[in-house]
Amino acid sequence: MGARELGLPERVGPVTGMPRQVTIWEVGPRDGLQNEATTVPVEVKLEFLDRLAAAGLTTLEATSFVHPKWVPQLADAEELLERLRRVAGVRYPVLVPNERGLDRALAAGVRHIAVFGSATQSFAERNLNRGFDEQFAMFEPVVSRARSEGVDVRGYLSMCFGDPWEGVVDPAQVVRAGRNLLDLGCTQLSLGDTIGVATPAGVERLVTAFTSAGIDVAGLAVHFHDTYGQALANTCAALRLGVSTVDSSAGGLGGCPYAESATGNLATEDLVWMLDGLGIDHGVDLDALVATSTWLAGRLGRPSPSRVVRALGG
Known part of the structure; x- marks a missing residue:
């Protein structure tokens, strides 16, 4: 039975204080599969x-x-990028760690x-073999070269709420x-x-710290992990503050290879179900997405952790 048949309400416009449209940044093929x-x-x-x-996702x-x-x-x-059948209107970003990675990315188009x-x-040292300040010197030629080539660059920032070695992270940092x-x-x-320790109050503090700094x-x-079951609540808090791009992973796959306490990402299906209930446009066919994650779970040999996939996938 599909989502609509189960009584999900028709969209009547976004809830007051929420964005009208959200871009879903699907990380499943990269962040979701890297830990298999x-x-x-x-x-x-x-x-x-x-x-x-x-299924309608436009950033993969x-x-x-x-x-x-x-x-x-x-x-x-x-090999994947060479064989990839690119769909018009869909972006296919890749993660690049350094200049060598950028060389490979540019060669692949x-x-x-x-x-x-x-x-x-602590995480910079373990993940990048660099200090906190040194990491930006490493990124500078990557970003500047990419931009000079007309390539768009996203910056991921990990451990924004808590770090397993340093504890709670100061928003100012x-x-x-x-x-x-x-x-x-x-x-x-x-x-x-990265380790899923955020709560809605912490999300509000951090986003407000950025906007108060003129950003x-x-x-x-936002990129939430569901270690303590807070990912959807945290997403709601971010949406109310004006954030309109949310990272998620089909089927809730993923973690972090350098942070053992990190569990799966926010499941894209769970996010879509919530956005539908809030009347927020996202462009994704939920039933097609559930079918995709059910199919992938079969290939991986285990059930999806997504609650919506389990509810709708049979």
Whole structure:
């Protein structure tokens, strides 16, 4: 039975104080699959991307050019991009860690990239082998070269709410890191709750800290993990503050290979169900998306953690 048959209300316009439209930044093909213990064939990844585009998602983070030693699951990045059937109107950004990764991305014809920074010293050291300030020096030639080539650059910022080695993260420190990425030339900043410890009050504090520092909320996105079941509540808090780009992963796949306590990302299906109930446009066919995640769960050999997939997928 589909979502509409189960009584999901017709859209009557967005709830007061919410955006009329939300862009869903689908990270499943990259962030969702990078932690899989067994190799996912490139044919499955390509069909996954095709199905996601057919379901109406317009931003699909396709893969990563991180060295295969660190993320072996995405070692097929070049092959995937060479064989990818690009759909008109769909963006296929890739994660780029450094200048070598940028070289590979440009050679593959990529037009949208993302760099992955840290709001804390400890995670920068573990994830990037750089200090807090040193990471921005590493990103500078990547961002400047990409922009000079006409490539759009997103900046991910991890550990924005809590860090397993440093504890609660000061919003002022997150704003400092975020401003550095924006000053380098990133056109959007995704605020990551990498270990899933954020609550709505913390989201309000952080987004307000950015806007109070003169940073336009239109340039902010949010990226929540559901470790403590707060991802949807946190998303609602961000929407009420004007954020209109939300990262999510089909089927709730994903985690972080450098933060063992991180569980799955916010499930795209759960996000879409909530947005439908709020009357917010997003352009995604929920039934097609559920069918996609049900199909992928079969290929991965385990059920999807998404509540909506479990409810609708049979």
